[in-house]
Each structure stands twice: as C-alpha cells, then as structure tokens.
Amino acid sequence: MGTGKTTIGRQLAKAIKLPFYDTDKAIEESTGVDIPTIFEFEGEEGFREREQKMLQQLTKLKGVVLATGGGTVLREANRKLLQENGFVVYLQCPIDRILERTRKDNQRPLLQTENPRQRLEGLQAQREPLYLACADFKIDTGMMPSKAIVTRILEEYRSNL
Numbered sequence: 155m156g157t158g159k160t161t162i163g164r165q166l167a168k169a170i171k172l173p174f175y176d177t178d179k180a181i182e183e184s185t186g187v188d189i190p191t192i193f194e195f196e197g198e199e200g201f202r203e204r205e206q207k208m209l210q211q212l213t214k215l216k217g218v219v220l221a222t223g224g225g226t227v228l229r230e231a232n233r234k235l236l237q238e239n240g241f242v243v244y245l246q247c248p249i250d251r252i253l254e255r256t257r258k259d260n261q262r263p264l265l266q267t268e269n270p271r272q273r274l275e276g277l278q279a280q281r282e283p284l285y286l287a288c289a290d291f292k293i294d295t296g297m298m299p300s301k302a303i304v305t306r307i308l309e310e311y312r313s314n315l
C-alpha cells in the first residue's frame with residue numbers, strides 16, 4: 155500500500171499508450187461502492203474473493219498495464235495468474251515513506267488503525283517473500299520521482315523481451 159502501484163501504473167501505461175487497469179478501481183466500478191464499504195459489509199475475505207475474480211478477468215487482457223492492490227499476492231492462485239500472464243514489477247518502499255504518502259488518505263481500511271506503522275511492519279513481514287516470489291523486477295520507489303521509475307521499468311521490460 156502506498157508504494158505507487160496505481161500512480162506508476164497509470165503513468166507507465168500513458169507513456170507507452172496502452173490501456174491501464176487497476177483491480178481496486180475495477181472492483182469499485184463493478185460494485186458501485188468504494189473499497190472501505192466492501193471491507194465494512196463483506197470483511198477482508200469478501201474483498202479478497204472479489205479481488206481474485208477481478209484479477210482472473212483482467213489478466214485475460216493482452217497489451218495492458220495492470221496495477222493490483224497490495225494484498226493481491228496473498229492468494230497463490232493470484233500469484234500464478236500474475237506470473238503466467240505478465241511482466242511483474244514489485245514496487246518496494248520504506249515504511250516511513252509509505253506512512254507519509256498514506257497519512258491523509260482514509261481509503262485503505264487496513265491502515266485505519268491506532269498504529270499504522272505496526273500494521274505495515276506486520277504486512278511487510280508476511281508479504282515480502284510473496285512479492286519477491288512473483289516479481290520479474292523490483293524497484294525502490296521511496297526516493298525516486300515517478301517519471302524516473304517509469305523509465306527504469308520500461309528499460310528493464312525491454313531488456314527482457
């Protein structure tokens with residue numbers, strides 16, 4: 155969360171003139187409600203079901219840039235879908251920076267807690283190996299402007315063709 159998937163994904167798609175999709179936005183559009191509302195009524199598991207179904211749909215598309223949510227990698231089936239259908243980029247970011255970037259945003263239910271730092275540390279410990287397991291490339295977004303991140307990802311993607 156807050157590492158830049160939505161922002162960088164959108165800019166990357168624009169740079170290479172491909173359609174951009176974001177699993178969270180697609181879920182919001184298909185349900186007509188925001189992510190916090192889905193967590194409120196269906197819990198995290200309800201959201202994960204919707205997320206997996208949406209990922210199944212969106213990974214069928216060819217020639218697109220897709221941003222996922224930070225927890226999409228939790229399900230093995232999702233990791234498999236990502237690895238088998240695309241060039242997967244893991245956007246890493248130090249927790250201090252994530253806290254700055256997400257402080258004013260109330261759209262991430264998992265960070266609406268007394269101690270978001272502790273929550274992020276727990277999530278990172280659980281998820282880091284999963285991100286590394288599916289990524290074709292990782293990049294630290296903490297100190298880099300978004301344009302430079304996009305350029306670096308494209309370089310790496312092209313050198314893997």
Ligand SMILES: Nc1ncnc2c1ncn2[C@@H]1O[C@H](COP(=O)(O)OP(=O)(O)O)[C@@H](O)[C@H]1O
Pocket residue numbers: 155156157158159160161162255256295298299300303
């Ligand atoms: N490279 C960057 N440098 C500075 N701020 C960034 C960068 N990438 C994203 N941000 C900002 O961080 C916040 C979270 O970004 P977002 O793209 O929503 O992350 P994610 O989709 O991974 O949760 C946004 O306010 C965005 O403008």
Ligand SMILES: O=C(O)C1=C[C@@H](OP(=O)(O)O)[C@@H](O)[C@H](O)C1
Pocket residue numbers: 155156159160178189222223224225226261262263264
């Ligand atoms: O890390 C997570 O479990 C989540 C990350 C969010 O997306 P971003 O990573 O784009 O913030 C969103 O899918 C939901 O709030 C759950």
Ligand SMILES: [Mg+2]
Pocket residue numbers: 159160161176178221222223
């Ligand atoms: Mg996002």
